[in-house]
Amino acid sequence: MTRLIDLTYPMDPAFRETVPLPALAAIVGPTVKWYAHKDTGRDMMLELFGCTEDDLPDGEGMAGEVLDDFGTHCGTHVDAPWHSGTTSEGRPARTISDIELSELFVPGMVLDVREWARPGEAIPVHALESAIAATGRAIEPGDAVLIRTGQERFPISDPAYFTYPGMSGAGTRFLADQGAKILGTDAIGWDRPIPVMVEAFRKTGDRAEIWDGHYAIRDREAFIVQQLDNLAALPPTGFTVGFFPLKLIGTSAAPARVVAFVD
Structure with a gap:
């Protein structure tokens, strides 16, 4: 028998009162x-x-x-490559309506990086390597790789929910180079928190500090999924996961119902 596990974070208008930056209200609820x-x-x-x-x-x-007053990046959502720029892998970047549904129903694996996750910091590549080894199998082309940072322990009303561990450009490229096509996280953002990146750029002037996880998709196409929930209910491997975004035409993302199918 197949069990269905909902990996979708709820959208609630009340969540708008919890966000530390007013600009984030439209990504947590309408x-x-x-x-x-x-x-x-x-x-x-x-x-x-x-x-x-x-x-x-x-x-x-x-x-x-x-x-x-809610965006295409509200709640659990799938980012199309178009979100990161007009090109990906040297070709015109795809929008959400360009992605075939078959590309979004794929084998999944959970990388448990809680041991290395630090608030506001990037998850190092060596942590990803160790987490992959712990699953007992390599990433296969087309896989969905779901990053479990441990953010599920915080309700959205807790400020700690918004000081999440993020992914760097190096970590993103590493997973994409292994063959991962869908990159998911239980954090509300894929990159480090915006205030962290802003501070780092102002201190160093290094443009590599700017949204480097998302910009990595310009080099290697992948679909980023943010604000997943319930990853603790999944085994490390041995399941299929479906990402079902709203069928919006020409957008950079769409809210999605994400469901794991576990035998």
Whole structure:
């Protein structure tokens, strides 16, 4: 029997109140306009059908919601190569609608790097090598490699959730060069936190400090998935994982339902 394990982090409008930077609000949850059964939803039914409230069961109309002010990178989402630039591997970068669904339903493996993960720091390549060895198999071409940093222990209301361990350009290229096509993390971001990168660049002037994990996709195409959840429920290997993004045309990313299929 196959077990389904949901790896998707919820999106909740209440999460917007927890973010340390206002600009991050749109990546954790939408604003919502609620259409309730006994007010807006009821009034819509009365207008559509020309009926009275007595014609509706218990006087109730339809429920509905209008989502507003949230981005394509909200919640658990898949980044297309277009997010990192107009080219990838010297070719025009693909958008989310250019990616075939078959590319997003692949064998997965979990790299447990909690031993080496430090808040705000990049996960070193040697840690990735050790974590791969611990799974008992090498990365195969097309694999989804999911990085377990341990961020699941923090609720989104905890400031520590936003001072996550990140990936460097070197680490990203290392995984992509091994054949990984999908690069996932339980952190809210793939790179180091933005304030950390900003400080490093201002101190050194080194442009390699700027968003180096994402920019690595310009060299070797891969799809980055951020804000995964529930990686602790997965075995190291032996499962298939499906990343099912919204079918948005021409965008750099899309929110996704991510599900692991474990025999």
